[in-house]
Amino acid sequence: MKKKELESYLLRALNMALQINGETSYTNSFSVKVADEGFYFIPRLPASYVVNDELYQKIYLISNAVLYPDFTLLKQAGAYFVPLATEDIHVKRALFFPWKNGISKRLIIPDIDKFVADLPINKVPVMENFTINLDKVTSIAIAGNSGSGKSYALTYFLCVLNKSSILIIVDPKFDMPSRWGRENNAKVIAPSDNRSKSDFVSSVNDELSKCLELIHQRQQVLYTNPQADFEHYTVVIDEVLALSDGVAKPIKEAFFSLLSQISLLGRASKVHLLLVSQRFDNNAIPISCREQLNVLIQVGNINSKTTQFLFPDLSLEGIVIPQGIGTGLIQVIDSEHPFQIVPLLTPTFNNLKGIM
C-alpha cells in the first residue's frame, strides 16, 4: 500500500471509531501523516477533545487492529508527543505512533549446528528480523510457568551463545542444561546426592565470586587500555528461584550480593548473566539485578499476574499475543531496538540427540 492510500485508510478508520465529540478529519479536526518508521496523528487545535494519554491509547487500539498484520504498532507507556516543523500554531505538534513492519515471525531452524556455524560472531537471532547484539546487552532473563517453553528457549540460547561466549552453567534441576553442558564441554555446576542445598548454593557463590574477580581483572585492563576487547563470558542459571528459596540466610545474602554486583559491573567487561525462572519476584533475584536486566523474555501465559515482575508498567491492552507453544513477549533495552515490548515466538529447531 502506498503512503497516501495508507493515510486515507487510517483516517477512515479513525473517523469511524474514534468518536471525539463528532470531530473528524472531514471537519478538519485532525489529519494523519504516514512516515517510514510510523505515523503521525496531527490534531488541529484548539479542539473540543483533549489530546492526552487516553486519546493516544484509543488511537493506538484502533490503528493497531486495522494495521495488523502489515505493521505492528510499538506500545508506548504514555502519549508520544513530537513537535512539527511548521509556523502554524494550530498544527505544530503531533502524536507519533512508531511501528515495525509486519508482525513477529518465528525462526524455523532445520539444522541448529549449521545455523550456528553460519552465524556471525556476537549475533543472537531471536525472530526473523529481530537479532540481539551480544555487545550491546548484559543480562538476559527468561520467565515462564512450567511447560511454557523456558527450557526449550534456554537450549536455543545455549547453542547460539556458545559461538560467541564462554558458558558456565548452573543447573539446580540437573536436567537438560547439564546434558547440554556435557555434550558441549561447558562447565556445569549441579547438585549431587551427598550435599545439602546450602552447600550447593555455596559452590554457586564460589563460581560467581570467580566471575566477579574476572570483572575486576578486566576493569584493570580497561583502566590502562579503554579499547581492550574481551571474550564474552556468560553465567547461565536455570531455575534461579530453586537456588534462592530455602537456603541459609547468609548464603542467600551472598548469592544476592554477587548477582547484583555482576549485573551492575559486568557490562564493560563483557560478563553476562542468563537467568531462567518461573518468576522474577524479589525472592528470586535482588531488585538491583532485576533493574539491570536488558533482555526480558516472558513465555507462556501472558496476563497482568505473569508480567508483573518483568514488565510492571505494561498495559496489555491492544498487544496481539501470538498463540501456541513457545510464545510470549520480549523487550530488549539497548541502543538498537525500539524501547517497546514486542510479541515473541521463540525459535523452533531440530531435536538435539542425547540432550532433549
Ligand SMILES: Nc1ncnc2c1ncn2[C@@H]1O[C@H](COP(=O)(O)OP(=O)(O)OP(=O)(O)O)[C@@H](O)[C@H]1O
Ligand atoms: N519454540 C518452540 N518450538 C517447538 N516446540 C516448542 C517450542 N517451545 C517449547 N516447545 C515445546 O513445548 C514443550 C514444553 O517446553 P519446555 O519443556 O521448554 O517447558 P518449560 O517451561 O521448561 O517447562 P518446565 O519448567 O516444566 O521444564 C516441550 O515439549 C517443547 O519441545
